[in-house]
Amino acid sequence: MSIEIRNINKTFGSFTALKDINLLVPSGELVALLGPSGCGKTTLLRIISGLEQPDPGNGAILFHDEDVASRSVADRKIGFVFQHYALFRHMSVFDNVAFGLTVKPRSQRPGKEEIRDQVMELLRLVQLESQANRFPSQLSGGQRQRVALARALAVKPKVLLLDEPFGALDAKVRQELRRWLRRLHDELHVTSVFVTHDQEEALEVSDQVVVMNAGQIEQVGPPAEVYDHPANPFVYQFLGNVNLFHGRIDGGEAKINHLDRSQSEQEVVAYVRPHDLDVSRERTSPDAIEAIVRYIHAAGGMPRLELERLDNGESIAAEVARERYRELELQVGDHLFVTPRNLRFFVEGAPLDYQI
Amino acid sequence: MKIVLKQASVIPGFGLTLGYTVFYLSLIVLLPISALFLKTATLGWGEFWSIVSNPRVVASYRLTFGASLVGALINAFFGFIVAWTLVRYSFPGKKIIDALVDLPFALPTAVSGIALTAIYSSNGWVGRYLEPLGIKAAYTPLGVTIALTFIGLPFVVRTLQPALEELDPATEEAARSLGASRMQTFLRVILPAVFPALLTGFALSFARALGEYGSVVFISGNMPMFTEITPLLIIAKLEQYDYAGATAIASVMLLASFAILLVINFLQWYSSHRYRTGV
Numbered sequence: 001m002s003i004e005i006r007n008i009n010k011t012f013g014s015f016t017a018l019k020d021i022n023l024l025v026p027s028g029e030l031v032a033l034l035g036p037s038g039c040g041k042t043t044l045l046r047i048i049s050g051l052e053q054p055d056p057g058n059g060a061i062l063f064h065d066e067d068v069a070s071r072s073v074a075d076r077k078i079g080f081v082f083q084h085y086a087l088f089r090h091m092s093v094f095d096n097v098a099f100g101l102t103v104k105p106r107s108q109r110p111g112k113e114e115i116r117d118q119v120m121e122l123l124r125l126v127q128l129e130s131q132a133n134r135f136p137s138q139l140s141g142g143q144r145q146r147v148a149l150a151r152a153l154a155v156k157p158k159v160l161l162l163d164e165p166f167g168a169l170d171a172k173v174r175q176e177l178r179r180w181l182r183r184l185h186d187e188l189h190v191t192s193v194f195v196t197h198d199q200e201e202a203l204e205v206s207d208q209v210v211v212m213n214a215g216q217i218e219q220v221g222p223p224a225e226v227y228d229h230p231a232n233p234f235v236y237q238f239l240g241n242v243n244l245f246h247g248r249i250d251g252g253e254a255k256i257n258h259l260d261r262s263q264s265e266q267e268v269v270a271y272v273r274p275h276d277l278d279v280s281r282e283r284t285s286p287d288a289i290e291a292i293v294r295y296i297h298a299a300g301g302m303p304r305l306e307l308e309r310l311d312n313g314e315s316i317a318a319e320v321a322r323e324r325y326r327e328l329e330l331q332v333g334d335h336l337f338v339t340p341r342n343l344r345f346f347v348e349g350a351p352l353d354y355q356i
Numbered sequence: 357m358k359i360v361l362k363q364a365s366v367i368p369g370f371g372l373t374l375g376y377t378v379f380y381l382s383l384i385v386l387l388p389i390s391a392l393f394l395k396t397a398t399l400g401w402g403e404f405w406s407i408v409s410n411p412r413v414v415a416s417y418r419l420t421f422g423a424s425l426v427g428a429l430i431n432a433f434f435g436f437i438v439a440w441t442l443v444r445y446s447f448p449g450k451k452i453i454d455a456l457v458d459l460p461f462a463l464p465t466a467v468s469g470i471a472l473t474a475i476y477s478s479n480g481w482v483g484r485y486l487e488p489l490g491i492k493a494a495y496t497p498l499g500v501t502i503a504l505t506f507i508g509l510p511f512v513v514r515t516l517q518p519a520l521e522e523l524d525p526a527t528e529e530a531a532r533s534l535g536a537s538r539m540q541t542f543l544r545v546i547l548p549a550v551f552p553a554l555l556t557g558f559a560l561s562f563a564r565a566l567g568e569y570g571s572v573v574f575i576s577g578n579m580p581m582f583t584e585i586t587p588l589l590i591i592a593k594l595e596q597y598d599y600a601g602a603t604a605i606a607s608v609m610l611l612a613s614f615a616i617l618l619v620i621n622f623l624q625w626y627s628s629h630r631y632r633t634g635v
Contacts, residue, residue: 049533050533051529051532051533072532073529073532073533074532074533074534074535074536074537075535078533079533080529080530080533082526082529082530084524084526086524086526086527086529086530087527087530088527088530088531088544088545088548088549089549090548090549099531099534099536099544100534100535100536103531103534103535103536103537103540103544104535148530151530151534152533152534154534155534155535
């Protein structure tokens with residue numbers, strides 16, 4: 001079932017949490033709402049779920065072309081997974097998962113046997129069938145979140161909403177669980193929206209990424225697109241590490257390696273990812289920036305260098321391939337020339353359509 | 357098997373503190389209680405039985421336990437509402453209301469007894485409106501119940517507050533998102549989670565009411581067979597220098613309260629131990 005959000009606003013007192021939000025989540029997709037804390041992503045998710053009401057106005061929330069804005073959370077047929085699991089701690093794992101089935105009105109409630117079968121089937125799906133009689137306090141964080149997911153799926157939701165589902169877990173479990181979520185989604189194909197502040201998680205798991213900032217949507221697109229073609233400096237900076245260069249346009253050409261700003265025609269800001277920087281010991285192009293190595297973080301797939309520009313003292317982060325790092329035999333204090341491979345220019349926040 | 361009594365801890369002094377605990381409890385609790393039973397034992401069985409089964413005494417048991425039970429039940433219900441309001445909502449004057457809850461703790465019981473009597477007697481602020489309705493509060497078992505409710509309220513509120521604060525509002529949202537009605541959410545998610553605390557508050561309120569004397573004697577009127585509470589009979593016996601008789605009634609009270617509290621504690625343990633294990 002598709003989700004469409006039209007002209008949604010939300011204010012808390014004088015604070016604007018959401019400003020005129022429009023969004024379409026196609027049926028069966030897994031969409032990530034990504035943004036820094038306080039950007040309104042959780043508020044948007046809660047408004048979709050019905051746990052929060054948008055400001056009155058001409059806004060609408062449509063599930064499959066049907067306006068659900070006036071329906072309570074209990075009637076929207078959604079599954080909601082909370083950051084801190086929100087399991088019923090006085091109930092066993094089995095009873096937690098069965099809850100949504102046992103609270104149905106008598107006429108729609110499945111029989112005891114049927115509930116049993118459905119719950120065990122779900123527990124098999126989340127690989128917790130052996131834990132059915134345990135209590136939430138006896139489970140690990142990752143197991144608890146899987147119970148929460150099974151509980152949400154028990155009511156056969158049309159839409160699955162997850163609020164920072166892996167936020168409270170440690171790095172390793174997080175990674176496992178998000179891959180598992182992706183596989184589960186491919187199996188079930190239920191329209192899902194999840195909130196995260198972790199760009200890696202959003203880029204890895206989702207079909208579409210919605211980047212939000214300060215109550216507004218900055219960009220919507222598939223992970224590769226938002227990563228490679230950020231719509232604005234915010235998206236660029238939020239998705240991964242980035243170096244920022246101030247420059248100017250000089251005779252139709254953007255320059256970033258000149259200090260002399262007096263003759264500049266127009267100020268530009270250029271962004272480049274650390275892995276898009278070439279380093280060498282000799283000057284290979286006139287655009288190369290001279291810098292000194294300040295720190296080397298050699299652990300990991302790509303050794304990271306912290307460089308200091310000789311001309312203005314600003315720092316640059318660069319990542320070089322392992323082979324290149326060995327070949328150069330880099331030491332702290334070495335003089336290097338840095339050449340950007342893939343620069344993106346923005347003039348006053350808008351992208352400038354050329355690259356070098 | 358060797359039993360390890362000493363546990364490693366950053367704060368030393370296990371031996372000292374345990375010794376002190378045992379000594380202190382013996383001195384303050386165990387010694388007076390044994391004296392009570394020893395004094396009772398100076399009576400023969402026949403004598404003991406005739407004192408504790410005297411119709412006037414039996415009537416007082418009925419009133420004391422009945423009124424205490426009703427008072428504790430009322431407190432459990434309304435105390436829950438008060439605690440819920442104080443925990444879940446913020447409103448102007450909240451601090452004042454929160455402080456008001458403790459008033460029955462702080463007030464000398466005789467003062468609250470006199471105040472209640474003044475209000476509920478037939479020409480008092482509340483009593484004069486109850487009178488035309490045919491309800492007599494002061495000098496009836498109803499008055500006793502009102503006094504016992506009054507003194508027990510803080511116990512329920514104060515034990516429930518931390519339990520309600522610990523409750524994650526997200527569990528209620530989870531229940532609602534799974535299709536539960538508001539009533540189902542309350543009965544199946546909120547109530548079971550705070551039930552052990554509610555039971556503790558109920559038990560404390562009940563126990564406090566059983567032993568209450570000061571606030572009751574004014575409003576009850578102390579009519580034999582009608583509004584006499586057991587602590588009053590004990591005092592009456594003491595005033596007649598009938599120490600053995602007083603301790604006989606007291607030991608019956610003590611055993612009965614002990615048995616009731618044991619049952620409540622067991623219920624509380626049973627309702628909470630399952631999901632608290634292995635935290």
